[in-house]
Amino acid sequence: MAILGTASIALGILCAQVGTRYVGVGEIVRTLGGAFGVFNGDVNETSRTTATILLQLRLPRVVLGFLVGCSLASVGVILQALLRNPLADPYILGVSSGSALGVSLAVLLGAGTMAWAIPVLPICGFLGGLLALVLLYQMSATPDRLPVHSVLLAGVILNAIFSALIMFVTSIMEPNRSFSMMAWLMGTLAAPAGPTLLAFSVYVAICLGLLFMQVRVLNIMTLGEEPARSLGVDTERAKRNILLTAALVTGAVVSLTGMIGFIGMVVPHAMRLMIGADHRLLLPASAMGGGMFLMTADAFARSVFAPSEMPVGIMTALAGGPFFIYLLMWRKDRLS
């Protein structure tokens, strides 16, 4: 855990370096030091510009990337445990698109421009994501088992329906608004304002903390509902709590950054291979791994075609899609 934590910070600094303009490590440390009043060296024009870039744009973006990666990977872990399916991911199962539908409906009705957009959009995202999760569970669950393929199938169908509805909503918007909707849907990590970022980090920290309190139950829920009950787990309560928290996290993430896919599937899988299936370690490790993954993906998205940048959702989908296919092929003999 400590190794992963250190690695996250180091990688964060590394990611802050790259972009349209390269900033050295020494400068980052100096600027951070200056911001917290540690150093009071000479302040010239260039270093002030650098400081602005770093503090206003790049660092918030790196932090946001880390938080979003954390959240998506954690939601991926718990969906996989709850649905007993290592291919589950909020993006693939339509939870993200459910949230996105909620958000885009709110934007269509004019909530996006209002002063209270910041609390409203995540709530709409939460409701959409929750709807998707409940539908998914109802569609695919039987009392004693949860067939792997029916979960995936239900998710894919939900995803298709929600995506169609999102397209519809987007198409009846004004052109300029629908353009920014499209960019948002592709998954972007635009640097948010300080207070938003702060609120978001507190929110994510609370939700992930709540999830972390359920890890032992998650372990047992992977056995299936009936075995879990026979071990004394109140399965209804556990499912309710866990699904609610998952929807809360997804809603907030989607309302802020759109649809960033595959982190929730790739990262937990890689972590499970490395540290095993015990969720007491797997959940925090995946959270950090997801954070690092998205920070890196975003650094690439920012710098490969600099000065223009591409949506980070494209990067994660390009990395995650083939991995998903590989898993599906590799598991075929095991599933059947």
Add this chain to the structure above:
Amino acid sequence: MPSDFVYDIDSVCFRYGAGPVGGPWVLTDVNFHVNQGEILGIVGPNGSGKTSLLKLLAKLLKPDKGAIALYGQSLDTSAQNEVARQVAFVAQDNQPTFAFSVAETVLMGRFPHRRSLRWDYGFGWDSPEDCSVAWQAMTTMDVAHLAGRSVMDLSGGERQRTVIARALAQTSRVLLLDEPTAFLDLQHQLEICSALRELKEDHGLTIVIVSHDLNLASQYCDRILMLKDGAVYAMGSPSEVLQSDVLQAVYGCKVLVDAHPESGLPRVTLPRESVRSRPV
């Protein structure tokens, strides 16, 4: 009030689905007792309600009518966690999804004994006591040497022994097993059955087994409960229940019953040419 019986099953009826549109009755008016420290075998044809009855005993299902009491206390009023401390249940199908190690799987059996039930309901590390109990269970079921292996890589017999070890780690007084020897070869069947017998004799466990294998039930069970169409058809010692006329009435086909060469207990075999007879 304390009861002499482990289980007291009183005119239990059960069906899947609730309300007026519920499915057909799976169990109708079932009455019996389970005695302290016995191995009770539940046998019967496919669809006679064996597994449903076992799940009712574990409080995984709720009876629609009638009552089930565990040590004199109604299952209806005891919490699931409380039941899990006294009753361990081993399901028939234990296909794992994730690569937990054998030790982790067995340690899950300690969940009902976690200390806090409030805000950190779903969290906690394994205490030294948990580990020693789990180790004991793994030694009993002879899976201790597999502790670090992933459950995905085990053979059917090893996996079944791991799941039984998990049930033992619950340190319950009652063990319910659904087809513990299905899909196992002869040697593993023998291993599991003699392990169960040792548990009964050394630790005073009360064991209820659902099985298709009449001969295994005859050899290892103290009493046998024969279900037919969701009702108790016969109950008693193996030599009382496993008689050719009873079996013919229940299974609807002719069978041969003779004595086991070692134990003298009933041995059931199919005739060479099966004569299809009409249900009586």
